[in-house]
Amino acid sequence: xxxxxxxxxxxxxxxxxxxxxxxxxxxxxxxxxxxxxxxxxxxxxxxxxxxxxxxxxxxxxxxxxxxxxxxxxxxxxxxxxxxxxxxxxxxxxxxxxxxxxxxxxxxxxxxxxxxxxxxxxxxxxxxxxxxxxxxxxxxxxxxxxx
Amino acid sequence: xxxxxxxxxxxxxxxxxxxxxxxxxxxxxxxxxxxxxxxxxxxxxxxxxxxxxxxxxxxxxxxxxxxxxxxxxxxxxxxxxxxxxxxxxxxxxxxxxxxxxxxxxxxxxxxxxxxxxxxxxxxxxxxxxxxxxxxxxxxxxxxxxxxxxxxxxxxxxxxxxxxxxxxxxxxxxxxxxxxxxxxxxxxxxxxxxxxxxxxxxxxxxxxxxxxxxxxxxxxxxxxxxxxxxxxxxxxxxxxxxxxxxxxxxxxxxxxxxxxxx
Numbered sequence: 001x002x003x004x005x006x007x008x009x010x011x012x013x014x015x016x017x018x019x020x021x022x023x024x025x026x027x028x029x030x031x032x033x034x035x036x037x038x039x040x041x042x043x044x045x046x047x048x049x050x051x052x053x054x055x056x057x058x059x060x061x062x063x064x065x066x067x068x069x070x071x072x073x074x075x076x077x078x079x080x081x082x083x084x085x086x087x088x089x090x091x092x093x094x095x096x097x098x099x100x101x102x103x104x105x106x107x108x109x110x111x112x113x114x115x116x117x118x119x120x121x122x123x124x125x126x127x128x129x130x131x132x133x134x135x136x137x138x139x140x141x142x143x144x145x146x
Numbered sequence: 147x148x149x150x151x152x153x154x155x156x157x158x159x160x161x162x163x164x165x166x167x168x169x170x171x172x173x174x175x176x177x178x179x180x181x182x183x184x185x186x187x188x189x190x191x192x193x194x195x196x197x198x199x200x201x202x203x204x205x206x207x208x209x210x211x212x213x214x215x216x217x218x219x220x221x222x223x224x225x226x227x228x229x230x231x232x233x234x235x236x237x238x239x240x241x242x243x244x245x246x247x248x249x250x251x252x253x254x255x256x257x258x259x260x261x262x263x264x265x266x267x268x269x270x271x272x273x274x275x276x277x278x279x280x281x282x283x284x285x286x287x288x289x290x291x292x293x294x295x296x297x298x299x300x301x302x303x304x305x306x307x308x309x310x311x312x313x314x315x316x317x318x319x320x321x322x323x324x325x326x327x328x329x330x331x332x333x334x335x336x337x338x339x340x341x342x343x344x345x346x347x348x349x350x351x352x353x354x355x356x357x358x359x360x361x362x363x364x365x366x367x368x369x370x371x372x373x374x375x376x377x378x379x380x381x382x383x384x385x386x387x388x389x390x391x392x393x394x395x396x397x398x399x400x401x402x403x404x405x406x407x
Contacts, residue, residue: 062149062153062154066149088394088397088399088400088403089394089397089400092296092297092300092392092393092394092397093392093394095296095392095393096151096295096296096297096391096392096393099151099295099296100151100154103151103154103155103293104154107154
């Protein structure tokens with residue numbers, strides 16, 4: 001079971017309370033003061049979807065100043081790379097800046113791309129179904145029976 | 147304002163204090179925290195779930211409907227955030243999931259959790275004056291392997307070398323010292339988990355980064371000391387998480403240079 005804190009995996013070392021199994025997301029103990037249903041088994045998947053959505057909301061709300069700062073830093077590091085003066089540490093930093101910008105881009109266009117991907121999958125499924133149907137018709141046709 | 151990669155992956159924070167031992171009955175702890183419970187109520191109803199009331203461990207924990215989890219026992223006090231979900235009945239259709247907690251960037255949640263912990267510490271301190279021996283800040287992230295920060299990717303790659311990266315699932319846990327100075331010792335407890343392939347959520351990794359500060363002499367709790375302990379700790383933890391996400395710590399070239407120097 002997931003835990004909220006690494007400390008809960010090792011109560012002696014951590015700062016968390018002495019608890020063997022903190023509640024999972026959306027789970028409610030039997031002693032709950034008011035009733036929210038439990039979602040054992042579903043919580044992790046739903047959490048992942050909601051986390052991605054929440055991450056996108058957060059990343060999409062990144063200020064223009066931060067994006068500008070990231071773009072400037074990327075340019076500065078790229079200049080150093082083309083000058084062949086980029087240190088290993090700076091190279092790692094460049095990767096991190098690129099990743100940060102990719103996250104912001106995903107937040108701004110990710111939902112639309114996910115929808116597009118979904119449509120593409122539906123079309124692919126439709127294509128597969130049509131091919132299967134065509135095969136069945138061909139097998140049933142008088143020419144193939146002969 | 148501090149920004150972090152944790153903001154972009156909807157990580158959630160927990161902050162904990164390790165206190166000197168004092169036994170208080172659970173009802174006394176809940177009574178001390180009653181201002182928190184009152185503040186969470188709405189329309190004459192308490193809006194929280196009591197998730198732990200364990201007499202043998204002398205531990206109590208509850209989560210408000212907006213996602214803040216409070217936990218206390220004889221030596222620890224923690225406040226964390228977790229997303230809260232519920233089903234909502236819709237007319238003529240299956241129920242839908244609804245998020246009760248508000249998604250906020252990790253850094254904003256960390257500020258909120260720190261404020262709440264500071265207030266809770268003062269409430270617990272009213273039972274009996276206490277001292278702080280340790281402070282921990284956790285970042286918990288659920289993320290697809292494709293989306294992990296480059297530094298964590300480096301860590302996973304570094305640890306997968308003996309098996310030529312053919313590692314299907316893993317749970318890596320590291321407890322390491324970071325910095326040792328006159329006043330405190332900093333350490334990290336990092337756990338990276340990838341579930342077994344074929345499980346329902348096999349593409350979702352769990353990153354649990356726990357940064358801790360152990361004080362060499364314990365600090366008595368007061369409004370001033372809580373502030374003085376929490377703010378620098380937040381900055382140090384975020385800085386450590388940033389360094390981790392950049393990945394130079396796990397870069398073999400840098401490690402080799404450092405070892406040979």
